[in-house]
Amino acid sequence: MLLRLWPEKTAVSFMSLRFIALIISVTALLASAALLGTRGLNLGIDFAGGAVIEITEPDDVSADDIRNAVQPLIVGEVQVNSARGTGPNAPDIAVIRFKPQPPVGDETPDEAQNRAGDEVNAALKALVDEGLPEGESRFEIRSEASVGPKVSGELFRSGIIALTVALALMMVYISFRFQWQYALGAVAALFHDVILTMGMFALTGFEFNLATIAALLTIVGYSMNDTVIVFDRVREEARKYKKLELSKVVDLAINATMSRTLLTSGTTLLALLSIFLFGGPVLRGMSFALIFGVVVGTYSSIFVASAVVLLLGIDRGDKPKREVEGFQGVS
Amino acid sequence: MLNFPLWKVGLIVVIFLWGAILAIPNMFSDGFLGIEPREPSDPSNEVAMAAYQQQLQEAEDSWWFLPAGKLNLGLDLQGGVYLLMEIDPAEIAANRLQTVQADIRTAFNRNPLVERNPPVQNEDRLTIELLNPEEDMDEAVRRLNRLNPTIGTTQTKLFSVSQSGDQFIQLTVPGGARTALAADAQAKMMEIIRRRIDPDGVAEISITPQGDNRIILEAPGEADPKRIKDILGQAGRLTFNMANLDPSAIRAAVTTGRPSPREELVDSIDYGQILVNRIPELTGADIATANRCFDEANFPAVCFRLNSSAATKFYNLTRNNVGRNFAIVLDGTSMSSPSIRVPIPGGNVIIEGRFSIEEAEDLAAIIEAGELPAKLNFLDERTVGPTLGAESIAAGSRASMIGLALVGVFMILAYGLVGGFAVGSLMANIVMIIGALSGFGATLTLPGIAGIILTIGMAVDANVIVFERIREEQSNGRSPATAIQAGYERALSAILDANITTFIAASILYMVGSGPVKGFAVTLAIGILTSVFTAFVVTRWFTVMYLRTFRPKRLAM
Numbered sequence: 111m112l113l114r115l116w117p118e119k120t121a122v123s124f125m126s127l128r129f130i131a132l133i134i135s136v137t138a139l140l141a142s143a144a145l146l147g148t149r150g151l152n153l154g155i156d157f158a159g160g161a162v163i164e165i166t167e168p169d170d171v172s173a174d175d176i177r178n179a180v181q182p183l184i185v186g187e188v189q190v191n192s193a194r195g196t197g198p199n200a201p202d203i204a205v206i207r208f209k210p211q212p213p214v215g216d217e218t219p220d221e222a223q224n225r226a227g228d229e230v231n232a233a234l235k236a237l238v239d240e241g242l243p244e245g246e247s248r249f250e251i252r253s254e255a256s257v258g259p260k261v262s263g264e265l266f267r268s269g270i271i272a273l274t275v276a277l278a279l280m281m282v283y284i285s286f287r288f289q290w291q292y293a294l295g296a297v298a299a300l301f302h303d304v305i306l307t308m309g310m311f312a313l314t315g316f317e318f319n320l321a322t323i324a325a326l327l328t329i330v331g332y333s334m335n336d337t338v339i340v341f342d343r344v345r346e347e348a349r350k351y352k353k354l355e356l357s358k359v360v361d362l363a364i365n366a367t368m369s370r371t372l373l374t375s376g377t378t379l380l381a382l383l384s385i386f387l388f389g390g391p392v393l394r395g396m397s398f399a400l401i402f403g404v405v406v407g408t409y410s411s412i413f414v415a416s417a418v419v420l421l422l423g424i425d426r427g428d429k430p431k432r433e434v435e436g437f438q439g440v441s
Numbered sequence: 442m443l444n445f446p447l448w449k450v451g452l453i454v455v456i457f458l459w460g461a462i463l464a465i466p467n468m469f470s471d472g473f474l475g476i477e478p479r480e481p482s483d484p485s486n487e488v489a490m491a492a493y494q495q496q497l498q499e500a501e502d503s504w505w506f507l508p509a510g511k512l513n514l515g516l517d518l519q520g521g522v523y524l525l526m527e528i529d530p531a532e533i534a535a536n537r538l539q540t541v542q543a544d545i546r547t548a549f550n551r552n553p554l555v556e557r558n559p560p561v562q563n564e565d566r567l568t569i570e571l572l573n574p575e576e577d578m579d580e581a582v583r584r585l586n587r588l589n590p591t592i593g594t595t596q597t598k599l600f601s602v603s604q605s606g607d608q609f610i611q612l613t614v615p616g617g618a619r620t621a622l623a624a625d626a627q628a629k630m631m632e633i634i635r636r637r638i639d640p641d642g643v644a645e646i647s648i649t650p651q652g653d654n655r656i657i658l659e660a661p662g663e664a665d666p667k668r669i670k671d672i673l674g675q676a677g678r679l680t681f682n683m684a685n686l687d688p689s690a691i692r693a694a695v696t697t698g699r700p701s702p703r704e705e706l707v708d709s710i711d712y713g714q715i716l717v718n719r720i721p722e723l724t725g726a727d728i729a730t731a732n733r734c735f736d737e738a739n740f741p742a743v744c745f746r747l748n749s750s751a752a753t754k755f756y757n758l759t760r761n762n763v764g765r766n767f768a769i770v771l772d773g774t775s776m777s778s779p780s781i782r783v784p785i786p787g788g789n790v791i792i793e794g795r796f797s798i799e800e801a802e803d804l805a806a807i808i809e810a811g812e813l814p815a816k817l818n819f820l821d822e823r824t825v826g827p828t829l830g831a832e833s834i835a836a837g838s839r840a841s842m843i844g845l846a847l848v849g850v851f852m853i854l855a856y857g858l859v860g861g862f863a864v865g866s867l868m869a870n871i872v873m874i875i876g877a878l879s880g881f882g883a884t885l886t887l888p889g890i891a892g893i894i895l896t897i898g899m900a901v902d903a904n905v906i907v908f909e910r911i912r913e914e915q916s917n918g919r920s921p922a923t924a925i926q927a928g929y930e931r932a933l934s935a936i937l938d939a940n941i942t943t944f945i946a947a948s949i950l951y952m953v954g955s956g957p958v959k960g961f962a963v964t965l966a967i968g969i970l971t972s973v974f975t976a977f978v979v980t981r982w983f984t985v986m987y988l989r990t991f992r993p994k995r996l997a998m
Contacts, residue, residue: 112997112998118912118916220820221818224819224822227822228667250826250828251826252825252829253823254824255822257821260820272953276945280945284942323958324958328961331945331946332899332943334943335902335943342938370902370905373855373901373905376851377851377897377899377901378899380847380898382894382898389836390840393836393837396888
């Protein structure tokens, strides 16, 4: 017997649940907005500027040692986090972060940032390699990134522009292939997904960076994909059952596509879960966003996109005809 | 939908093989693929020469039909330094205006003399006050317009001349000229950066322009951004000036802060501070070549040779000034201030200092590459060490394998045999993604690997949609053949619409994204194309073959 995630031939009335869903969605949206307003996003250096230096940490050096060595050079707080290295015998890892540095004298902000980075590197070398001969070192710089305020602002703007343009283009495509009611429904679902995912980032404090924007755009793509599958079926059933009430038509379509929705979400989530668990720390934030987005995207294509279409009503081919006849009758 | 004529089968096989052939090179070494190995710059290095010989040998044994393109690994996977630099167009304009001042002086001093106060430059605006404006104004404007240089290879003039008040002339650099200056400077600086970082032309660094006034440097394998920034942070302005080492004159200049008008104080690496003539005798432009060499005590030093006219000038200079000192000044610091014992012919000069070999090499590269037209500002700097890169590759491949296995098992559990067909076409899909990435010369980044894994999860979607339709049609009482036929026909519009919208998202991401994110967009976009192809063509072909061969009464799914 093969695995069935959804029984065949169901007639669950999803649309009768739409007011409960509305309450859930609105609550979640308000909570996200509140979280974004109060806690805000934990912006990574891509958007906030500043520096992140990741080094291997010899056993006799602690995070506090590093903080004490670096803090005097830096305006604002220096964060130092130690972590176990991955793999057997891997040395511990220390991650050092600080915010963009204010310029001193006639420096530009970007120069200040560079100067601070160089000073911190020198201080780390002095701390860890004290007494070693020239050219030898007991630690490795695993990665280092320093972003000046100029670029971080630009990256943030281009990220927002990308999201907006993507949403607009999809709306145009959907209006072109379906009807404008569908486009509005799809875009409402997309906004829903993006805002909830950002709210989730505010809640968990995961770092929000360029990769997160990539994840958001992918969520937009995925959620759209899901929505279009349902819409395609709504369009088909609406043609087939011209007299049937729209809410029944939508329910038919959702029931018919439910098995597919669950299967595809299932395989996608399996793939994403393997990135989240085994893909290493660099991809963790991105895969977290994607996992959350896939779940929310699946929900929204049923309860947001379809519900909006139901609310707006669709053009089912009978109304225009009557108008045309009426027009002829007058003339 | 069930009709697979021979030509269609042939086409499927050809497309798949094409993808596979493009993907295969990733399994072999460069030499085997016939990629010309680079000859080591130092023939005395035995290890490098041996490796080179072996690569040459491998290149001879290579398979001719294999393409040479491999996946490019992004800096986040192979480790390296990424630097985004910017030049300030206003600064370039100001620097150019500064150099034009000498020409203005010459032009105004010609007969009849144009009398004026010394010009005042404020950033990229130069104001000249004429002393006899009634007589000289027209002539002065005419002379300025005549000497106005064009920028680079364009027809754009450097400045515009305007009269302000009765006796003032203003030179300003208009917007168009600024843009042209920045473009010209950008090209020049990319060349200078390359010659400084990679004087032997052997490293795989990439230097690309971005916008009008930015430059991106990517140096794979380099682990020390500090060294690169140090090399690029120097203006590289080298001059030969007559020097005054008289201790009492220096002390007087230091205490009053006012050296004589002809001289200025500069830092010196061997004497603290010294006095040098303001006007240099020779400049960096007079240098033909510079190398790292060793001095008589066998310490690393920088040797350079002047071009022939400068060599003559230098010979005359040393002949006329025996017993005095000259200084070699780099960016306002005297590197060396030897006394002239005998006239020096031939134009060979050596800077001895307390250099390490690496410092001497970098300095030689800076001197030979020449002076930067403006300062470089470092805006965005990212370094990934080789260990982290290797770990990311390992984690990425592990996640891909596990993801693929999970999705495969899930599909077979859900759809049985036809699910297996979908897994087969999923494999073909991955081979084709890798083939396409290699063929396009795209760069694989860590988010790119995430994109491939995500595609593995999403690619089965097209199959799932079709299978669900087939299930439905079967349960409505259709035979397997007609159910498959109807399933594919009805699923087409949904699959196309759904994938086109995702493709829109991926394209936008590609257009605005940078670096690793761009890599993600590329794999996502390619994955969408190949997954639609494999689902609609490859899985269907498998299914139809099965149907024809076994003629089942009912598809178990």
